[in-house]
Amino acid sequence: MRIGGIQKTSLIDYPEKISAIIFTQGCNFRCRYCYNSKLVLPELFEEPIDEKEIFSFLEKRKGKIDGVVISGGEPTIHKDLPFFVKKIKEMGFLVKIDTNGTNAKMIEELINKNLVDYIAMDIKAPIEKYEKITQVSVDKNNILKTIEILMNSSLEYEFRTTYVKSLLSFDDFRKMGKMIKNAKLYAIQAFLPTKTLIDKSLQNEERPNIEEMNKVAEIMRRYVKKCIIRE
Numbered sequence: 162m163r164i165g166g167i168q169k170t171s172l173i174d175y176p177e178k179i180s181a182i183i184f185t186q187g188c189n190f191r192c193r194y195c196y197n198s199k200l201v202l203p204e205l206f207e208e209p210i211d212e213k214e215i216f217s218f219l220e221k222r223k224g225k226i227d228g229v230v231i232s233g234g235e236p237t238i239h240k241d242l243p244f245f246v247k248k249i250k251e252m253g254f255l256v257k258i259d260t261n262g263t264n265a266k267m268i269e270e271l272i273n274k275n276l277v278d279y280i281a282m283d284i285k286a287p288i289e290k291y292e293k294i295t296q297v298s299v300d301k302n303n304i305l306k307t308i309e310i311l312m313n314s315s316l317e318y319e320f321r322t323t324y325v326k327s328l329l330s331f332d333d334f335r336k337m338g339k340m341i342k343n344a345k346l347y348a349i350q351a352f353l354p355t356k357t358l359i360d361k362s363l364q365n366e367e368r369p370n371i372e373e374m375n376k377v378a379e380i381m382r383r384y385v386k387k388c389i390i391r392e
């Protein structure tokens with residue numbers, strides 16, 4: 162595993178749990194609105210944190226946190242992710258994985274081997290529009306397969322989308338709603354312009370206001386069981 166960072170405590174990243182977050186280095190997407198460029202662009206990578214350091218930190222967090230969130234970057238590009246999370250599970254922690262859904266095979270393995278308790282998958286755009294956001298060619302069957310695996314599993318999961326007004330229309334949300342029809346939980350988060358964006362041209366992009374976020378939520382509630390707006 163290449164680990165680029167750790168957040169000792171979070172009250173918001175694992176629903177209703179206290180967690181620590183481990184950030185993996187590297188991603189197979191280049192989402193225009195991504196503000197994690199230090200974890201995505203190899204030229205910006207810092208020296209990875211030794212796994213031993215991570216496990217000794219987690220040892221000290223026993224009894225203080227409920228779970229560990231593995232985020233990125235994209236965790237599933239690391240072949241040893243199943244082995245890594247197995248060790249975390251064996252320490253007694255719940256495990257949540259944040260993914261862009263490009264490695265359906267690994268997600269299936271993690272679920273089948275009971276190595277994960279919660280998965281949050283990004284839905285970047287209607288499937289035919291993915292490349293407009295990710296700026297790389299995307300195996301769309303893998304994305305659709307991961308959606309299907311999550312929806313057919315008994316695992317706790319959520320789908321989520323970052324709403325950038327210049328990139329996604331209300332009609333795009335209708336199409337995304339159809340892609341994840343009957344999903345248990347969907348979260349929309351408003352795009353946040355920062356200095357570290359992969360696509361600098363979005364720095365002057367206006368953040369969606371609460372009325373626009375509510376409109377999107379209203380659209381998505383026609384398709385999913387529960388839709389929330391996340392700050």
Ligand code: SF4
Pocket residue numbers: 188189190191192194195196197201233234235261
């Ligand atoms: S937002 Fe996109 S580029 Fe950034 S880490 Fe997530 S999937 Fe990768």
